[in-house]
Amino acid sequence: MTTEHHEQDLAALEQRFQARIDAEEKIEPKDWMPEKYRQNLIRQISQHAHSEVIGMQPEGNWITRAPSLHRKCILLAKVQDEGGHGLYLYSAAETLGASREEMNQALHDGRAKYASIFNYPALTWADIGAIGWLVDGAAIVNQVSLQRTSYGPYARGMVRICKEESFHQRQGYHIMMTLARGTAEQKAMAQDSLNRFWWPSLMMFGPHDAESAHSAQSMKWKIKRQSNDELRQKFVDQSVKQAEVIGLSIPDPDLQWNEQRGHYDFGDIDWEEFNRVINGDGPCNRQRLAHHVKAHEEGQWVRDAISAHEAKKRQRNDRQAA
Amino acid sequence: MNAANRHEAVLQYAVRLGDDALVLGHRLSEWCSNAPFLEEDLALTNVALDYIGRARMFYSYAAELSGDGRSEDSFAYLRDCREFTNLLLHELPRGDFAFTMARQYLVDEYALAFMEALLESADPQLAGIAAKAVKESRYHLRRSRDWMLRLGDGTEESHRRLQSAIDDLWGYTHELFELDELEQELVAAGIAVDSAALRPAWDAAVRATLDEATIAVPAGDWSVRGGRQGIHTESLGHLLSELQFMQRAYPGLEW
Ligand SMILES: [Fe+2]
Ligand SMILES: [Fe+2]
Numbered sequence: 001m002t003t004e005h006h007e008q009d010l011a012a013l014e015q016r017f018q019a020r021i022d023a024e025e026k027i028e029p030k031d032w033m034p035e036k037y038r039q040n041l042i043r044q045i046s047q048h049a050h051s052e053v054i055g056m057q058p059e060g061n062w063i064t065r066a067p068s069l070h071r072k073c074i075l076l077a078k079v080q081d082e083g084g085h086g087l088y089l090y091s092a093a094e095t096l097g098a099s100r101e102e103m104n105q106a107l108h109d110g111r112a113k114y115a116s117i118f119n120y121p122a123l124t125w126a127d128i129g130a131i132g133w134l135v136d137g138a139a140i141v142n143q144v145s146l147q148r149t150s151y152g153p154y155a156r157g158m159v160r161i162c163k164e165e166s167f168h169q170r171q172g173y174h175i176m177m178t179l180a181r182g183t184a185e186q187k188a189m190a191q192d193s194l195n196r197f198w199w200p201s202l203m204m205f206g207p208h209d210a211e212s213a214h215s216a217q218s219m220k221w222k223i224k225r226q227s228n229d230e231l232r233q234k235f236v237d238q239s240v241k242q243a244e245v246i247g248l249s250i251p252d253p254d255l256q257w258n259e260q261r262g263h264y265d266f267g268d269i270d271w272e273e274f275n276r277v278i279n280g281d282g283p284c285n286r287q288r289l290a291h292h293v294k295a296h297e298e299g300q301w302v303r304d305a306i307s308a309h310e311a312k313k314r315q316r317n318d319r320q321a322a
Numbered sequence: 323m324n325a326a327n328r329h330e331a332v333l334q335y336a337v338r339l340g341d342d343a344l345v346l347g348h349r350l351s352e353w354c355s356n357a358p359f360l361e362e363d364l365a366l367t368n369v370a371l372d373y374i375g376r377a378r379m380f381y382s383y384a385a386e387l388s389g390d391g392r393s394e395d396s397f398a399y400l401r402d403c404r405e406f407t408n409l410l411l412h413e414l415p416r417g418d419f420a421f422t423m424a425r426q427y428l429v430d431e432y433a434l435a436f437m438e439a440l441l442e443s444a445d446p447q448l449a450g451i452a453a454k455a456v457k458e459s460r461y462h463l464r465r466s467r468d469w470m471l472r473l474g475d476g477t478e479e480s481h482r483r484l485q486s487a488i489d490d491l492w493g494y495t496h497e498l499f500e501l502d503e504l505e506q507e508l509v510a511a512g513i514a515v516d517s518a519a520l521r522p523a524w525d526a527a528v529r530a531t532l533d534e535a536t537i538a539v540p541a542g543d544w545s546v547r548g549g550r551q552g553i554h555t556e557s558l559g560h561l562l563s564e565l566q567f568m569q570r571a572y573p574g575l576e577w
Binding site for chain 2: 063064068303
C-alpha cells in the first residue's frame with residue numbers, strides 16, 4: 001500500500017471500492033481491494049482452475065478408446081481445451097498474488113477443492129456424451145454469468161473460455177443424439193448415462209441460496225452475478241428441452257412445466273449424497289487426487305532438469321559476457 | 323508394375339504410413355493428464371493430434387483407393403496385430419518422459435526429411451498429405467530437439483534417463499531406412515520415398531544433436547526389424563485391444 005492509502009482509513013477505501021463495484025467498473029490487479037475480496041477470488045478462481053484440470057481425467061480416460069478416429073480427435077482437442085482453461089485461470093489467480101506451486105500444493109493437501117462432479121466415473125462411451133452435454137452445459141451456464149464478474153482478468157478469462165465451451169457442449173450432445181438414434185443397446189447406454197449424470201450436474205451449482213456459505217458477500221462484490229438456484233433453474237429449463245429432442249428421459253418423476261413460473265419444477269436434490277461426495281466418499285475422489293499427485297511427482301525430475309538447464313545457460317552467457 | 327498392381331501397392335503404402343502415424347499418435351495421447359506440467363500436457367496433445375490427423379489422411383486415401391466401402395476407421399479398428407505394418411519405433415510403450423521425447427526426436431528428424439521427399443511424389447494425393455505434414459513436423463522437430471538439449475544438459479538424472487532412452491531406442495532406428503520390394507517398386511515409379519537415401523543426413527543431424535546434448539551415440543551392434551511385415555513387439559496387441567475396444571465389443575455401429 002502506498003502512503004497515500006495509509007492516510008485514508010480502511011472504511012473509506014472499502015466504500016470507494018464498493019462504489020466502483022456498484023458502478024459496474026472492473027477491478028484490475030493493481031487496484032486496491034479488500035483482503036477478503038482477494039482471498040475469496042483466489043479461492044474461487046483456483047478451484048475453478050483445478051476443476052478444469054481434474055476434469056481432464058474422466059474424459060482423458062476415453063481418448064485411447066474412442067470409437068472412431070473422428071471422435072478421438074474431437075475428444076483430444078476438447079480435453080486439451082480444458083487444460084488450456086486451467087492455464088488461463090491459474091494465470092488469472094496469479095494476478096492476485098497466488099503462485100502455481102502454492103495452488104497445486106493446496107490441491108494436493110486437500111485444502112483447495114475442485115468440482116465434485118469429477119468424482120464420478122466415466123464408465124461407458126455414452127458418459128463422454130453426457131459429460132459434454134450436461135457437465136459442460138452446466139459449466140457454461142455458470143461461466144456465461146461470470147463473464148460479468150467484477151474482477152477484470154477473471155471476467156476476460158471467462159469470455160475466452162465461453163467461446164470454446166459451446167463446442168464442448170455440442171460435441172457431447174451430438175454423441176448422445178447419435179446413441180439415442182442408434183440401436184436399442186446404444187440408446188440404453190445413453191439413458192443409463194443420463195440417469196447417472198443428471199443429479200450430479202444439478203449439484204454442480206452448489207447448495208440452495210439460503211444455505212450457501214459464500215453467496216451473499218460474493219453477490220455484493222459481484223464476484224457472483226446470479227444465485228445458485230437461478231443458474232440451476234436456467235440449466236434445468238434448457239436441458240429438459242434438449243433431452244426431449246433426442247428422446248431421452250430425465251430421471252426425475254417430479255419434473256413438470258410450471259405455467260405460472262414459466263419454468264420447470266423439479267424434484268429435491270439429494271444433499272446427503274452431495275455432501276458425501278464433496279467430503280471424500282465419491283467413487284473416484286482418491287483416484288483423481290492420486291493421479292494428479294503421481295503425474296506431478298513423476299514430472300519432478302523434468303522440471304528440475306529445466307531449471308538446472310536454465311541456470312547453466314545463464315552461467316554460460318555470463319561467462320561469455322565477462 | 324502394371325496399373326492394377328500399382329494401385330494396390332499405393333494403397334498398401336498409404337496404410338503403412340497411416341499405421342506409423344496412428345500408433346505413435348496413440349502413444350502420445352497416453353500422456354494426456356500425465357505430463358510433467360500443464361503446458362507440456364497441451365504440447366504433447368498437440369503433437370498427438372497432428373499424428374492422428376495424419377493417420378486419418380493416409381487411411382482415407384487408402385479407403386478411397388480400395389473402392390470397396392472401407393473407411394479410415396476400417397483400417398484403424400478392424401485389423402489385427404499381424405496386419406499392422408508400422409515401423410516398430412512408433413509402437414514402443416511411452417516409457418518415461420525422456421523415452422517419449424528421445425523417440426519423438428529420432429522420429430521427427432526422420433519424418434521431416436521423409437515428408438519433404440514425399441512432397442515430390444508423383445502421386446498428388448500423397449504429396450498433398452506431405453505438404454501439411456511438413457509444416458507440423460518442422461514444429462515437432464524444433465520442440466523435440468530442444469528437449470534433447472534440455473534433458474541432456476539439465477541434471478545428472480535427466481542426462482542418465484536420456485542416455486538410457488537413446489540406448490534402448492537405437493536398435494529400432496535401422497528399419498526406418500530399409501525398403502522391401504513393394505517400396506522399391508514404388509520408388510522406381512516416383513511415388514514412394516527412398517528412405518535409404520535419407521540415412522546419411524539423418525545420421526549427421528542426430529549425431530550433432532546427441533553431441534550437443536552430451537549424449538553418447540550407442541554402438542550400432544543391435545537391431546530389431548519386422549514392422550512392415552507385421553512382426554511386432556507384444557506391446558502392439560495391447561495397444562490395439564484398447565484402441566479397438568468399442569468397435570470389437572459393439573461391431574458395426576455408428577458412434
Ligand atoms: Fe473448460
Ligand atoms: Fe469444457
